[in-house]
Amino acid sequence: MARANGRNSWATPTRAAERDDPAAGAAPRRKILEVRDLAVSFKTYGGTVQAVRGISFDLYEGETLAIVGESGSGKSVTIRAILGILTRNARIVGGEIRYRGRDLTQLLEDEFHDIRGKLISLVFQDPLSALNPIMKIGRQITEALQLSLGMGRVEARDRAIELMRAVAIPEPEKRFDQYPFQFSGGMRQRIVIAIALASDPEILICDEPTTALDVTVQAQILELIAELKTRRNLSVIFITHDLGVVANVADRIAVMYAGRVVETGTADDLFYDARHPYTWALLSSMPDLETREKLFSIPGAPPNMLYPPAGDAFAERNAYALRIDHDQHPPFFRISDTHSAATWLLHPKAPRVERPKVLVERIARIMERRAADELARDE
């Protein structure tokens, strides 16, 4: 625990402080990870699949960055590049990933051993396939401790039980000697989180950690991750396609489509003031509890990344597309210090367009409720 305490001495704003101060996202904080123009391609029989086509984002210390996108948008490839676990046919064609003064794209496999699983850990989507079915739970945690931190058996056991307690496993001493099949889905995911935390990492990457879980269990896991984040001062990258989950966990959000980031901003920026038509479409295509009218649906399917389109990849499916969208990829337009989007609609010469009605109404409803809440709190 010594190292964790050491890191905690860097004061970071707490979640509560961030929430009430909209400018907190803009405050100068320590960048822990910088991704610049990262591009990853895969060689396949059909040709070269350009899965990630030049994305940039930063991860600040103590924050949760959510990367949102559909399957095939390149979000999983991005985190695999960060962890150096891309498949053999993948190639990083350009860009860099800066972490602790080093470029992770240039590291050799041996050098990665000091980082992967120690400083940057990954929580997988499906806890059942992430755990070894014929190995006792305790051993799966101590394995990481003994191999990567060189702990002795007794010390590792104590530490493992401590970790199991930290992720709220009841009766950890008894559970230590059980097998994965004796655990429920939520409990298994807690174990996977415990293993990821074993070496006390700085960055925790969660790849759809709750997609395989029920809503009630999902809520518990999200609470656990949020709690661990504050207590251990973790920086979290959260990959998901569920916007409800994003609203819960994210401080900042990057929306990905067809291998590019199309919009980034704080959670409030994206949920209340989205600017990119793809973000609008994502937000308005899912019903909330008050939706009655016909859902906004995105026509067609994502583009084939063997032949990515020349202009904005979303133009084909976009009702708001301008002629230029089909020829030229839009640059990022800055909306505020924290918020920017890559769409020609933000160009000064672009025509003014209205957001989808469903979205406008939902935001109005939320604002109304929020105002009412604040009024009630003041009284």
Next chain:
Amino acid sequence: MSSPAMSDATGDALLDVRNLRMHFTSGRGTRRVHVKAVDDVSFSISRGETFGLVGESGCGKTTTGRTIIRLYNPTGGQVFFEGHDISGRLSPRATRLLATKMQMIFQDPMASLNPRMTVEEIVGEGLTVAGEHRRSERLKKIHEMLEIVGLSKDHANRYPHEFSGGQRQRIGIARAIITEPSLVIADEPVSALDVSIQAQVINLFNALKERMGLTVLFIAHNLSVVKYFSDRIGVMYGGKLVEIARSDDLYRSPTHPYTRSLLSAIPQPDPYSEKRRRRIPYDPSQHDYEREQPSYHEVSAGHWVYCSDTELQRFANAGT
């Protein structure tokens, strides 16, 4: 004894499920395990209605759907469909009724479509079973169905692997509606699909409901989707149907503690309310059914809760 099925079982009930039981056993001797996957479940669905069934995984919602359509043989209870009992030994007539008038749509379109059959064979199989042996007639109907679900007739000669996830689910829907069923059981039809594709399929479902007057039993765990899509909702927990209500009613005044817990856990696309959300935990040991037997109580018109008399008192007090 009053139950939600009996009170609602007016003339227009298309499906009437009464005390349905599906118990599974495995193992022998001391290791014999008895699982009550569906235990004493009663509800009815009127013609044209959409009934949503929600609950956590393992609560028995899928088993309920599969037992109704006779993928399993129920261990107890009765199911009436269009006035015929389809729960016991099936007469040839009842088998035919089940095969044509009740259809199912599955969660994973890749697993539920035979990879070696063309779309034409997959979609047309139901017609053959229903007794349509003229190929030209079948083909006409197949093409019509493909158009309805948003595919084209050029797709008829292709194989499932040539389609995207959303298109495959459309094939699954075309396959289900070609026999002009009156009841469609949709088991998690959109949860395997991407967000942008989910909305397409949900909208398609809604259009079909109107066009063909379908009655739907919608089984899902995504509560926002269920709320959007269903007229009435049943909440299942541990093989029991613990609450039934009109969907607005259920979300406005959930009564059973499990329903409350479930509703409090729904993620909403709104950071403000998400960061203030209070999850209500549910502990099934709070029910003391050793001393007092639970039964169905109607708390308001059409809103049923499965609980004991004492609990009913407590819920009523908590609600106000």
